Amino acid sequence: MSEQSSQTTEADSLDGFVRVASVAEVPDPSRKVFEVEERFVVVFHVLGEWHALDDCCTHDGGLLGEGDLEGFTIICPRHGARFDIRTGAAKTMPAVHATAYHEVKVVGEDVYIRLTPS
Numbered sequence: 661m662s663e664q665s666s667q668t669t670e671a672d673s674l675d676g677f678v679r680v681a682s683v684a685e686v687p688d689p690s691r692k693v694f695e696v697e698e699r700f701v702v703v704f705h706v707l708g709e710w711h712a713l714d715d716c717c718t719h720d721g722g723l724l725g726e727g728d729l730e731g732f733t734i735i736c737p738r739h740g741a742r743f744d745i746r747t748g749a750a751k752t753m754p755a756v757h758a759t760a761y762h763e764v765k766v767v768g769e770d771v772y773i774r775l776t777p778s
């Protein structure tokens with residue numbers, strides 16, 4: 661479990677979307693890790709866009725939420741693979757597979773995500 665910012669989510673849901681945070685908790689640009697239905701997810705707020713990925717590098721399980729963020733790219737802190745936060749796609753070795761992308765929507769001051777099945 662990531663220490664930096666993991667939180668238990670509230671039980672609110674909407675069409676499969678689960679509230680994870682208030683907008684103010686994830687200022688632009690930043691990212692924050694949340695536990696959603698026993699899964700750790702990184703929520704990104706960058707250049708006005710919201711995205712969410714599994715907090716898990718597909719190379720060897722690095723915690724993406726602890727990586728450096730460069731624009732729409734998150735860099736795995738373990739071996740440096742880069743992922744596009746807008747899709748989850750692996751952009752560079754040593755990762756070759758995408759990490760799961762989750763839909764995000766903002767309603768008022770609340771941020772919701774809908775998990776992609778694992």
Ligand code: FES
Binds near residue numbers: 717722736739754
């Ligand atoms: S665990 Fe992420 S690059 Fe190796």
